[in-house]
Amino acid sequence: MSSVSYEKAFKNLGMEPKAYLKKFALPIIGFGIFFALLMYVLLPTLFVGPAQYIPALVTVICFIFAFAYPLSILGAKASRIDNNMHYYITQMGSIATAETPRLDIIRIVSENDDYQELAEETRKIYDLVTVWNLSLADGCRFISKRTPSIIFEDFLDRFAHALQSGEDVKSFLFAEQNVVMNEYESMYNGALYAVEVIKELFVSMVMSLIFMASFAVIMPVITGMNAELLMGIVVVVFLLTDLVMVVFTKNKIPKDPAWSRSKLLTSDKLKMYRSIPISIAGCIVVAVLVTLYGKIETSIAVAMIFTPLVYTGYVARKIEKSIRRKDENFPAFIRSLGSSAGARGGVIDDALRALRAHDFGPLTKDVNNLYKMLVTRIDKMTSWEIFSANTGSNLIQRFSVMFVEATNLGGKPEVIGDIIATNFHRIVTLRKKRTQSAGSLVGVLYGLTGGIGFTMYISLGVVGLMQDMFSAVEMPPGMSMGMVLYTNVGSMDLLANMVLAIMVGHSLMSAILIRVVDGGHMLSATIDFVIMVWISGASAVVTMAAVSSLLGIT
Incomplete structure (x- = not known):
């Protein structure tokens, strides 16, 4: 299995294994070995004891990277293909209702x-047929052996078999709607299970x-080590760990953004972008006021300074909620539109006029605007682009x-509407599961x-207490408190600020992680960020007050 994966990986890289070894792997590994030797020669006193393995670890990492890189590129490409399969099969099924020739179906989807x-990958199939004169079935089989996606590979094998057996392409693509959507659901549910494991x-x-x-x-009190250096290392390790978890989760979760990627500047986008300078x-303003007042605990002051960001998060989340409600109403709209247009000989304008009497929730206003654009003879495709951009979905x-x-x-609107509505509804159902997973997170x-x-x-409070207690103790002549405990561990204020930096950084990474899992806009993460900063500030004040009270510090 591993050799097959590497074979596909090198084909996707467009390189022979020997060429990859010479141009990429050997230079990386050589750099790792050279770096390790250089560190041992130039800094022999630094890398002693357990630290002597650090340069060698760099070499090991270079080895792993050189051999894992082709597979990681293959996996990333497979993920991007899988994340589009549900759109791909829906478009093919919709086009097939117009009795479109099978090669034209391939050409149309390859241009998307x-x-x-x-x-x-689809363009390669088209080129194999039109340039190299392969049959469509052979072209599908040729690409299926090289594509990194298992879902796409299975689909191409089934498609090739259907073509060779003489099965009607339209019937095959209609049947494939359910097959591919089931495979996509399995992939999606697997990713959601991975989120639970990541949690x-x-x-x-x-x-x-x-x-x-x-x-x-606490350790500097016992050993005399530099507390500020140790805490600095902890800050870096803590934030790097959070960052790695965010990146890892982003690679595992399906790429299914809720927000439209249209470049049109809609009223909702303007409203959201205008909220940023206000926040x-x-x-x-809050930072200036807090600085002038100067009697607020640092942790609470930081939380107060970040609080205005909630406004941007509120605006983004309100728009996002509207988008999700529109998504829930769209299947009913598109199915009704298809059925109505089918009954009127495929005339979309007349069908939309009839549908204006119906209530599609938050989508109703956008439907009415779409009808107005179509009856004023604005370009049909442009009208639909503006409609979809205004929904924000x-x-x-x-x-x-x-x-x-x-x-x-020339496709049948009633069949197209039914295909799109069915697949759309299944995706919305999967998104609800994703939202629930994000909610528990x-x-x-x-x-x-x-x-x-x-x-x-509480650790800071205890160390501060010990430092205050033992610094006030008078020792007999000839004895030092340093013989028992190290009372000078550095500035407690600096240590407290470092802990606060960890809390704020962790709050930011956690807020981003929630949005990665949820699939929402990153600006709506500011609400979670501010809430967690307030939790951090409140826990600081309450904990220090509790430690002071319980241990008798005045």
Whole structure:
């Protein structure tokens, strides 16, 4: 299995294994070995004891990277293909209703740039048929052996078999709607299960980092080590771990953005972008007021300064909620439009006029605007592009284009509407599961933030208490407190600020992680970020007050 994967990987890279070894792998490995030797020669005193393995570790990492790179590129390409398969099969099924020749179906989907690598793979099939005179079945089989996606590979094998057996292409593509959507659902559910595993892994790693941070605070009292250096290392390790988890989760989760990627500047986008300078101005004003007042705890002051960002998050989340409601209403709209247009001989304008009497929730206003654009003789495709951009939904944008394109080719609107509505509804159902998964993650991360704050600030409180107590103790002549404990561990204010930096950085990464899992806009993450910063600030104040009260510090 591994050799087959490497074979596909090198084909996708467009390189022979020997060429890859000479041009890429050997230089990387050589750099790792050279770097290790250079460190041992130039800094022999630095890398002693356990540290002597660090340069060698760089060499090992270079080895792993050189051999893992082709497979990682292959996996990333497979993921991008899989993330477009549900759109791909829906478009093919919609086009087929117009009795479009099978080679033209391949050509049309290959020209859709939204499919990225999937369009490239399909274009290769088209070129094999038109340039190299292969049959369509042979072209499909040729690409199926080289494509990194298992879902696409299986589809091409089934398509090739159907073509060779003489099965009607339209019937085959109709049947494939359910098959491919089932495979996409399995992939999606598998990714959501991976999120649950990542959640448990994240909690475990953060708990380990909490103990490491507590160790970095308390250990200098016992050993005399530089507390500020240790805490600096903890800050870097903590934030790097959070960043790695965000990147890892982003690679595992399906690329299914809720927001439209249209370049048209809609009223909702303007509203959201205008909220950004307002929030930033609010942060600056609060920062000035807090600085002038000067009697607020640092952790609370930081939370207050970031609070105006909630406005941008609120605007983004309100728009996002409207987008999700429109997504829920779109299947009913497109199915009704298809049925109505089919009954009127395929005339979309007349069907839309009849549908204006119906209520499609938040989508009703956009439907009315679409009808107005069509009756004023604005270009049909442009009207639908404006309609989909105004809804703000990525799903509506992608499926609306398919509907218009297929009906323009002479397809049956009622069949097209039914195909799109069915597949659309299944995707919306999967998205609801994803939202639920993100919702459970929110509770975990909020609780984890409070736990981090409590543990780290109680460690700071205890160290501060010990430093104050023992510095006030008078020792007999000839004895030093340093013989027992190291009372000078550095500036407690600096250590507290470093802990606060960890809390703020962790809050930011956690907020981004929630949005990565949720699939929403990153600007709506500011609400979660501000809430977690407030949890951090509150835990700091409450914990330090509790430590002072319980241990009798005045």
